[in-house]
Amino acid sequence: MQKVKVLFVCMGNICRSPTAEGVFTKLVHERDLAHHFSIDSAGTHAYHVGDAPDRRAEKAAGERGVDISHLRARKFVLGDFEDFEYILAMDGDNYAILSSACPTPHRHKINYFLDYAPHLGTREVPDPYYGGAYGFERVLDMVEAASEGFLNELLETGKIKSNKQ
Template sequence: MEKIKVLFVCMGNICRSPTAEGVFNALLASRELTDAFQVDSAGTHAYHVGDAPDLRAQKAARERGVELKHLRARKVRGEDFETFDHILVMDDENHAILHEICPDEHKYKIRHFLEYAPHLQRREVPDPYYGGAYGFERVLDLVEAASEGFIETLRREGVLT
């Protein structure tokens, strides 16, 4: 079976998208689904290429049993649009940036990650970078809910059994 390829995207790839990657991978591991997926994260900007996730993001995730320190920031590449089946963005700004650079035949892959958690009645995962610790906790809450919803959507659609 071909793997389901998922790319999480935020601006700098040091807070929200690596947190989503880590949380999603932890959820896959807990459900013994790791082999069914290829998961990565990237940023629309190259501010932090090669850097580990923000230490505050790492700390908040580690307190929930998710390790992020092995991840490294990278910028979205042109080939990502073809490689990945699902490109899940954290906010409107990054959604717009990706739509601008994405070939038309792959635009359908770009979705807001929180579309998979409609009960939250939010469209965007807020950027915690300039805030305090609470922002990183909030990001974890949101990406945990969206990760669950994404898995359930894939099951409902018959993509994942």
């Protein structure tokens, strides 16, 4: 069985994208669908390569039962366009960076993550790095909504099949 390969992308890969990786991973495990997926995250910049997620992101995620402490930041590489089926950008800056570097045959793979939560009325997951704890909570709320929407779309379109049929 071919796995659906999903990559979440933000700037430094220590706040938003590891949070999305952790939340989506938890969601697919809860629904007994993890075997359908290969999930990762990366940053468009190499500021934090090898670093653990921001401790505020870890704390906020942990309070919701999401463990991201084992994740380590990595930089997005050109091979990711080839390797991943879904490349989900956290904001417009990262979407633009990915789009400008992307070979034409892979452009369809890049999307805004929040397009899977249209009821939020934005495409931008705000960077909580320079803010307080509330910013990390807000990011979690947004990421949880988009994760549900993304998984539901994959189920509705038949991209993956639920084990409960």
